[in-house]
Amino acid sequence: MRCFLIASLLALADMATAQLPFCGTRTSDQQHMLDAVQFQAERGRKDQGTVYIPLKVHSVTNDGSTSHYSAWALFESLCTLNADFLPSGIQFFLEEDIHYIANTSWNHHPEYEKGEEMMLQNNVPGMVNCYIVSDPAGNCGYFTYAGDAVALNKSCLGVRSHTWAHELGHFFSLPHTFYGWEGVDYSNGKKTSEYQSRVSTQIENKERILCRHQADRFCDTYPDYISNRWTCSPDGFSQIIMRDLHDSTFRADGSLFMSYSGDLCMNRFSADQMDAMHQSIEGPRFDLQRPDILPRSLGADSLNLIYPGEGQTVGGKKLQLTWEKVAGASYYVLQISRTNNFSVVIKNHLLRTNAALIDSLTPGKDYWWRVRAYNEFVFCAIESSVGTFTTESLPVSVWDQGEPHRTLIISPNPVVSGSYVQVMTADRQYGNGPAELHDLQGNVFAKLNPIWQGEICYLQIPPEAKGMFILRLITSSGPSQTKLIINNNQ
Template sequence: MRQMLLLSLALLLFATAQAQRPQTGVCGTDSRIEGYDFMAARLTANLRTVATGAVSARNISYVPIKFHIGSRNDGSGRLNENNILDQLCELNEDFASYEIQFFLADGTYNLISNTTFYENHSATQNSIMSFQKDPRALNVYIVENADTDGGGEGGVTLAYYSPQRDWIVITKDYIGKDDATLSHEIGHYFSLDHTFSGWETAPYNTQNVNAPVNSPLGNATERANGTNCETAGDRVCDTPADYNNGLGWNGCNFTLNVLDPQGNPIDPQEQNYMSYFLSCPDSDYLFTNQQTSLVLADLNSFSRNTLRLDPVPAYAAINDSPTLVSPIGNEITPNFNAVNLEWTGVANANAYLLEVSRVSSFTIDPIRIVVYGTTKVINGLEAGKRYYWRVRPFNAHSTCIASTTVNSFTTGGVVASQELAFVESFQVSPNPVVGQSNVQINLTSAEAFVGQIQMLDITGRPTGVAREYSFGAGNQLVDLPIGQLSSGVYVLQILTQQGRLAQKVVIAQ
C-alpha cells in the first residue's frame, strides 16, 4: 500500500510539474506544412537569382499589407486596433535598413466579426479567409490562436506562414510594438527558412556529443565551418549553424558546447529574425546580407508581381499629435445620445483612430472608430455618465504617433432631436449668465413657426422656466425670464412640430 501511495504521489508531482511548465512559443512553418515545397522552390529560384547578381538596385520597395482583425460575432475578443498601428510602425523600423517599407492596403485594416474564424480559423480557410484575402497585398489574419495541424511541435504556435495559401496567421497577443514575431513570418513570406531548418521538432542541445549527420526532419545537418551550407539547414551561407538552440533558451547568449557532426562547436546567431532566440533586445534582431538579398529577390520576382499592381500612396510622415477641442475637462454635454467630439487636425494625417470608453484605460467595452476628418458624433451613450476619449492620427505609411492625452466629458440627460433645417442661426446670450434674471434668444429663420421654449436642468427635467412663442421669418430677439435659477448647467430647448433646437446654458449667480 505504501509503495502504491508513493507511486501515486510521484505521478501527481510529475503531472503538476508538467502542467506548471511554461509553454514555449513556436512558428508553425516547417517542411511538414501544406505547400512547403512551393516555398522551397521559391528559395531555390531566389538563391539562383542572388548568385547571378540579378537582384535589383537598392531603392526603397513598398509592400501593401492587409491586416484582418478577427473577433467573435458580437465583436468581443478583438485586438485593440492601436496594436495594428504599433505593429506597422515596428515593421517599418525593422525593415528600414533593408530598404523595405510597408503601408496599409486601402489605407486601413479589415474587421472580421465571425466566431468560427476567430476561434478555429482553419475551418474557414476555404470560405471566409479566401473571400476576404486581398490578392494585391501581404495578408495577415489575426485570431485568438494560430494553432494548426500543420504547425510546429514543442510549444504553442504563435504564428505561421502558409505557402499553399500565401498568407500569414498570427495569434493576437503577438501583434504590437517590440515584438518580432510578424517580422519572422514575413521572412518566411519572402522565402526564408528557419536558420535551424530540420530541427523544428527536436532541438539539439546535447553537449560534447557530435550531432547526427541529418536533422530529425531529414535535412542535412549544417557544419560549423559552413562547408555544406548551400545544401544543409536553411541553405543560406552567412547564417551560422543552428540546431534550434534558441527554443526555450533564456537569454541572448548561447553558451552550451554543442558540436556539429565533425565535432566542431557551433555558434548560432542569436539575433537572427529567423532563429528561435526570443530574449534578445528588439533592436538587435537582423537579417544577414544574404537573407536580405533573398528577400529582395523574392519581392522583385514575378510571383510577387501582384504587390506592385496598385499605386503606392505618397509617403508623408506625421510628426505632430492632435489637440482635443470639445468636450474636455469633464464638461457636461447638452445631451447623451448624440455627442459631438472635435479635435484639431495635424499635417499629413488623413485618418484618426477615435476611442471612447467608460474607463480611462479603454479596456472595457470601448468604442473604436476610424474617422476621416476631425469631428464625429457618437451615438448610444448613457445619460449622466463620465466618458473618456482620445484620438490617434495615421495614414497608410505613418502610424508611429501615439494617441493624444486622455480627456473626459459627462453626458447630460437630454435626448438630442433633429434640428430645424429652416433655422439659419440660433444663439442664447449672455452665456454664461452672471447676475442677470433673463436670457435673450437670437434666432434667424427662413420661415415662420411656433415653438415651446423651455429651460431644462442637465438631467433633462423641466425647471419651470417656459413660454410659447410664434417665430416669424427673418431675425428676431426673444427675452426669456429665468427667475432665480441656481448656478449650474442647463439646456435651453425650443420644441416644434418639425423638430428641436437646443443649446447649453451656464448660470453662475
C-alpha cells in the same frame, strides 16, 4: 524594486506567448519558397531605394461578433513591423481598408486546412494577405504555401512582438535559421552526427565552407539547431552551447527574426536574408511591386482634442467627440476609458473622420479619452494628450413653453465661457440662421453661428459671457429656447 517588477512583468509577458509554439510554417512550405527564389548572394539587391509593398489585413472574429482585434493594437503591431523591415528597404502600406470577417471556424482553426480555405476564399491578388485570428493551428503564426498568406495569433501580436516580421520573412522565401531541425529536440549530450537522420537538411557547421548548401543556405546566418522558443543570454546568444559535426562549439544568434529566440532578443534580418527577400519581390512576387507609389506623411506632429473641453460635464447620450483634423491622416483611432491609465478601455473605434458619435456612456461617471492619427503609410501614430470629461447624472432638457413636443437639450449646462455647447432637439430638424443668446432682460447679447456635425449642432459661447442667459434657436417647428448658465473660468 521597480526595475525588478518591470523585469518580472516582461518575463511573464514573454512566458505568456512562449507557451504557444512560435511558428507553424511547415518545412515543405519553406522548401517551396527556397526553390522558387534560388537566392544568389552575388546578385545582391537591384535597387537600394525603398520598395513599398501593399499589405492586406483581414481581421477575423467569430460568427455574429463585431468584436475585432483592436485597431489601436493593430497599428502598434504594424508600426513595429515596418520598423523591423526598415533596414531591408521594404516598407508595407495599406492599399485597401482592413477587411473584417466574422467566421468562427476560420477564427479558431486547429487545422491548417481551414486556414487555407479562409485564405483561398479571401486573398486579394497582388497583395501580402495577412489574417489576424484567435487560433492559427495552435501557433503564434504561420505562412502556408497553399494559402499563400500568413495567419497571425491575436495574443502574439503587439508593439513588442516580431511574429509578423518572422512570418513575412517566410512569405518572402526565408526559412528558419535552424531549417531542417523543426520538431527535433537538440541536446549537446548527444553526438550531432546522430541527429542527421532526423534533420531534413544538411546539418550546418560553424566553418563557412559549405554554408550555401547547409540548413537555411545563408552564409551570414550562423548554425542554429534550436527549434523550440528560447530565451537569449544578455549578449543576445543562446544559453545552450551546441557542437557541430566537427565538434566545434557555438551558440545560436538570437538577434535574427528567423530564429526562435524570444521577442526581446530578435531585432534583425541578415544582409543575405534582406537580399533574398528583394530577389523574391523581383522574382516570383513581382506582382507586389508598386513602382509608381508615392508615400504620404502626416502634415502635423501633434493632435489636439476639441470637444468635450478638458474637465467638462456633458450628456452621455449621443455625445459627439471631436478633435483636430490632421492633414494627410486617413485613419483615427479613438479610445475612451474609465481609468486614467487606460487599463479599462470601453470604446475603441477606427474612424475615417475627426469625430465620433458615442451613444451610451453611463451617466455621472468620469471618462478619459485619447486619439491617434495614421494614414496608409504612417503606422506609428501621432497621439493627442489624454482628455477627461464627466457625464451628467441626467440629461438637462427644457420644454419650450406651450410646445411640449419641442425639446431642446443643451450639454454641458452650466458651460464655461469660451467653450462649446452641444445642442439637440427632439424633432432633429433645424432652421437656418444663427442662434441667439439673450440676457434676462430680453436683449440680444450675442449671435452664435452653429457648427454642424451630423445631427448635432455646436455653439461657441463668447468668452465675455457670464451669468444666466436664454439661448434661442429656430427649429423647423418654430422658435425654441432654454436657460443656460455660463461660468467664467477665471
